[in-house]
Amino acid sequence: MAISAEAPAIPGILPGKVGVWWFLASEIMLFGGLIASFIVFRLGSGGWHGEAAHLSVPIAAVNTLVLLTSSLTMVQAFATAERGDQRGPRTYLALTILLGLAFLGIKAYEYTSEILAGFTPGTGIFWSFYYTMTGLHALHVLAGAVVNSILLGAGRLRNPHRLELAGLYWHFVDVVWIFLFPLLYLA
């Protein structure tokens, strides 16, 4: 009998999944801290409507749609892998990465037009929060795209377990945006 470091996990518990959930818990607190700080400042000052009006709601709405669609394709990648599909996971994972990159592209366009209009992180407290929150979120989208690309490159997509873990993270990043969009653009 061989002894291996791959210790026998308790049946029914996937260590990877437990690990990812704990990681996400700490991520929730990271964005939670930012969002809570934002809300406290937002409630404490009156002039924020005016500042937020300079943001483009249509562009952000399109971006929301792009990101939500990427979550759909991510789920599809997992679902097709569970069914034992050969090509499905590859196609859907590639689509997810492309949609993630599209989100970042649109965000970059948005940043550029705002900076050209004179709104930089130093313009005021609203803009400090806006750039920090969306910037940190964009870094998370980028990290998710990198993780998905590594999965795609490694080519071991028939094991749905890894896709599920990457999906958990991807959906988390998506959910963060669902909070940021109304807070920054609509409220």
Next chain:
Amino acid sequence: MRESGAGTLDTHEHHAERGFWRTYVFSTDHKMIGKQYLSLGLFWAVVGGLLAHVMRWQLAWPDTAVPGWGEVGPETYNVLVTMHGTIMVFFVAMPILLGAFGNFLIPLMIGARDMAFPRLNMLSVWVFALASLVLLVSFFVPGGAASAGWTGYPPLSAKVEYTGVNWGLNLWILAHALEFAAFLMGGVNYLTTAIALRVPGMTFFRLPLVIWQQLTATTLFLLSVGPLIAGAVMLLLDRIIGTHFYAAEGGGDPLLWQHLFWFFGHPEVYVILLPAVGLVLDVLPVFARKPIFGYRWIIYSTIAAGGLSFIVWAHHMFVSGMDPRLAMPFSITTILISVPFAYIMFAMIATLYKGSIRFDTPMLWALGFIAMFIVGGLTGIFNGSAPADIYISDTYFVVAHFHYTLFSSVVFGGFAGFYFWFPKMFGRLLSEPLGKIHFWLTLVFFNVTFFPLHNIGLAGMMRRIANPLEYEYLVPHQWINVVATVGAILLLASQIPFVVNVVWSLLAGKTAPKNPWEANTLEWTAPSPPPPLNWGATLPVVYRGAYEYSLPDMAEDWLPQDRALAARSR
């Protein structure tokens, strides 16, 4: 570590195959990673201790040349205060109590062959090493190291002009970020390992208490560090690209940092305290030869204290200018938290009651922890109650308080664990007489150093002042500073027996048997030191809790967790 199906039973041979680098440096073995954390923590303890001694010299004999350092100006003094605090909390207490003991003990005590993610574990210690390097480099960049206090309050920390420190403070933030990343990786590993890799029979309520304390501490860290990371990102952006989070003139608020910092900072002190409490809780029953008192209620108290620690943070801010109406609720939650801790202390003392106590070195340190921590806990009630705290805030009374709590955790709790598990870690026994000399000298000079600080604090001496003689009302009390400094020098000298003991033991100590203390937990069923993958072909099976000592109708006064009893006598 991932080997093919044709792995070999002879783990020792396998061990040798991996060579020097894979065994000692790039190891995925949780025991080696624990020792790496221990070494880094001890290195930083020396640095942080020396900084403290330069500070103490300056306070006792202001503006005289410190031996081996030279004169200390006020700017340098600010650096010393800042870096001493940062190093001791983040680069000594956490790597030793969580990094070293957590890594070494969790898999061994739950019967796992390694952590759930061994390579992530290796990454964790290497990111911590990188954080150490960054912090070390920050001493030598132009402008010197960070000097805005270990709490890094803005506006002092937000603008270069205020302290004259530019890259030193940026690197200080970076070192923290890397350190947090390291402990996040470690934390995810600890929790996953303990949830997923327990051997059959090891239910949650059979886990040794040190594991419960490690897991609670880790959970607190994972859930509290996020807001501080967010705050640190904001601070860095304020410094580098000119955002206005903490600048009142741009619509920001310096108090935001204090809220984010202490939202993390208060759970953080329990991240340090709880593992130390766990070490002591596991040492006490072994040397009292009695079951621990109130096992489940200790766990419930720990979780309650952990939960409460998230809603007490503003007790650090009673004089900060926050809404004074917040003082009362935060005083109440703070004083509430003494209930679960008082229970844990009570359980420790009740475990001793009518025990057959063996006064071996680990036990002395554990008893020292109880005595010293109670002093720190009692002064905490004064600090936690707003009316008293407004008078003593930012005085040496607070300094005395947190040294009685943190020093007792890291040094007394840490040494209790170190002397107890050293035979398992290194396979050698330590000298008992040297260990006892080390304990008694440390206990005496710890009190000589820190107890007088209560008095000088109540006399009005503020924290972080570089020269007490500049204040006329402090001049008559200067002798207290001299006593504390002499105590500190002797406290440092008291560590010589420890160094001699460890070096002598590693070179020529007696080989340790499997279970030198006659203890029950699973790590004592593995060889000393345990080979890679900890046990041979079969893992132990657990039949009972960890503290079955002095059972009636048994010849021996201990009953290991993995021993099957054929039939229990009636």
